[in-house]
Amino acid sequence: MRVLLIGSGGREHALAVGLAADPSVEQLIAAPGNPGIAAVATLRDVNATDPAAVAALAVEVGADLVVIGPEAPLVAGVADAVRAKGIACFGPSAAAAQLEGSKAFAKGVMAAAGVPTGRSFACTTAEEADAALTEFGAPYVVKNDGLAAGKGVVVTDSLAVAKQHADECGQVVIEEFLDGPEVSLFVVTDGTAAVPLMPAQDFKRALDNDEGPNTGGMGAYAPLPWAPADLVERVMAETVEPTLAEMRKRGTPFAGLLYVGLALTKSGPKVIEFNARFGDPETQVVLAMLASPLGELLHAAAMGTLADFPPLRWRDGSAVTIVVASHNYPGTPRTGDVIEGGELDGVIHAGTVRRDDGALVSAGGRVLSATATGSDLAAARAAAYELVGRITLDGSHHRSDIALAAVEGRIAL
Numbered sequence: 001m002r003v004l005l006i007g008s009g010g011r012e013h014a015l016a017v018g019l020a021a022d023p024s025v026e027q028l029i030a031a032p033g034n035p036g037i038a039a040v041a042t043l044r045d046v047n048a049t050d051p052a053a054v055a056a057l058a059v060e061v062g063a064d065l066v067v068i069g070p071e072a073p074l075v076a077g078v079a080d081a082v083r084a085k086g087i088a089c090f091g092p093s094a095a096a097a098q099l100e101g102s103k104a105f106a107k108g109v110m111a112a113a114g115v116p117t118g119r120s121f122a123c124t125t126a127e128e129a130d131a132a133l134t135e136f137g138a139p140y141v142v143k144n145d146g147l148a149a150g151k152g153v154v155v156t157d158s159l160a161v162a163k164q165h166a167d168e169c170g171q172v173v174i175e176e177f178l179d180g181p182e183v184s185l186f187v188v189t190d191g192t193a194a195v196p197l198m199p200a201q202d203f204k205r206a207l208d209n210d211e212g213p214n215t216g217g218m219g220a221y222a223p224l225p226w227a228p229a230d231l232v233e234r235v236m237a238e239t240v241e242p243t244l245a246e247m248r249k250r251g252t253p254f255a256g257l258l259y260v261g262l263a264l265t266k267s268g269p270k271v272i273e274f275n276a277r278f279g280d281p282e283t284q285v286v287l288a289m290l291a292s293p294l295g296e297l298l299h300a301a302a303m304g305t306l307a308d309f310p311p312l313r314w315r316d317g318s319a320v321t322i323v324v325a326s327h328n329y330p331g332t333p334r335t336g337d338v339i340e341g342g343e344l345d346g347v348i349h350a351g352t353v354r355r356d357d358g359a360l361v362s363a364g365g366r367v368l369s370a371t372a373t374g375s376d377l378a379a380a381r382a383a384a385y386e387l388v389g390r391i392t393l394d395g396s397h398h399r400s401d402i403a404l405a406a407v408e409g410r411i412a413l
Contacts, residue, residue, distance in 0.1 A: 011070070107173060123174055201406070
């Protein structure tokens with residue numbers, strides 16, 4: 001099987017590693033890719049959000065399967081253009097990708113499907129935003145209605161900060177704060193059949209102890225030793241199946257990766273958000289634990305034969321990933337700093353490029369992530385931090401407490 005992977009971030013590098021390890025994948029091409037992906041795939045240049053360009057490249061390389069990593073190409077309709085060429089594609093249509101492309105749309109689907117989630121208001125004016133903020137009170141949750149690369153959410157006790165974010169975004173969803181541990185659940189689906197992957201937990205705040213501004217994610221771990229035994233079964237029954245049924249009812253079936261962001265509240269799991277693709281950095285740890293062939297799994301979803309796919313197999317132990325971020329991230333990051341240790345096993349590239357002289361340098365906010373597995377969570381965590389210690393990037397920062405509360409048994413439901 002010849003696979004074309006679209007994207008250039010840490011999620012795509014993790015997917016590339018998983019795809020390259022699948023014996024059924026004879027050739028892996030990535031576009032545009034990054035220096036880390038180049039170690040396991042042939043790189044081609046493409047504008048990932050140009051449907052016609054991606055479809056043409058898929059035809060040119062003779063792809064049997066196209067895997068679309070980022071959300072922007074999905075919302076732009078790249079999957080539709082690829083499928084129009086008769087090529088199997090893993091990723092939802094533009095219409096279905098609105099589950100991530102519009103927070104208001106997603107909330108509407110949840111309401112119609114009876115999915116447990118927080119109360120919310122879609123706001124387009126300052127007056128509407130003020131009324132919603134007054135209704136819910138602190139902590140305030142304000143979400144950019146459109147795509148924001150995982151950084152469009154503000155959770156704050158400051159009414160002024162909440163109002164400022166609403167004003168800057170223009171169109172927002174303001175919702176009640178959902179208290180409780182957060183969980184990410186990835187579900188592979190062909191629109192009808194749905195296969196859950198291993199739950200993970202990520203860390204969105206920039207600093208230790210969940211302080212500082214929201215980011216795209218500073219680390220993750222899987223599995224979750226503290227999670228209820230029936231968590232996945234319950235979320236599939238209460239959230240995933242009703243959502244997929246509602247999308248089919250609307251004539252826009254969702255086929256691809258449904259990312260369910262959850263808060264485990266006192267009254268049970270409630271949806272914080274849906275995404276239409278694998279999440280970064282959770283992808284790094286979930287795929288590190290997956291023993292089933294990734295290419296075959298995604299191909300089955302793209303072909304509508306997921307119901308016939310064998311039960312997933314998982315490796316024993318745990319996985320932890322720690323993000324190494326540029327100076328000043330999540331503000332405007334400093335770029336161009338030389339990286340040492342980028343070629344080490346377990347290092348996933350996100351924001352990196354090669355200079356003309358061959359040096360590996362930073363090119364974004366989240367630059368690398370160090371991913372390691374171990375016999376248990378403590379061992380995986382120790383290995384991941386040992387790997388971080390071998391990476392050099394001037395001015396970089398990373399959290400020192402990824403998975404620590406879980407190791408120490410401090411997460412309470």
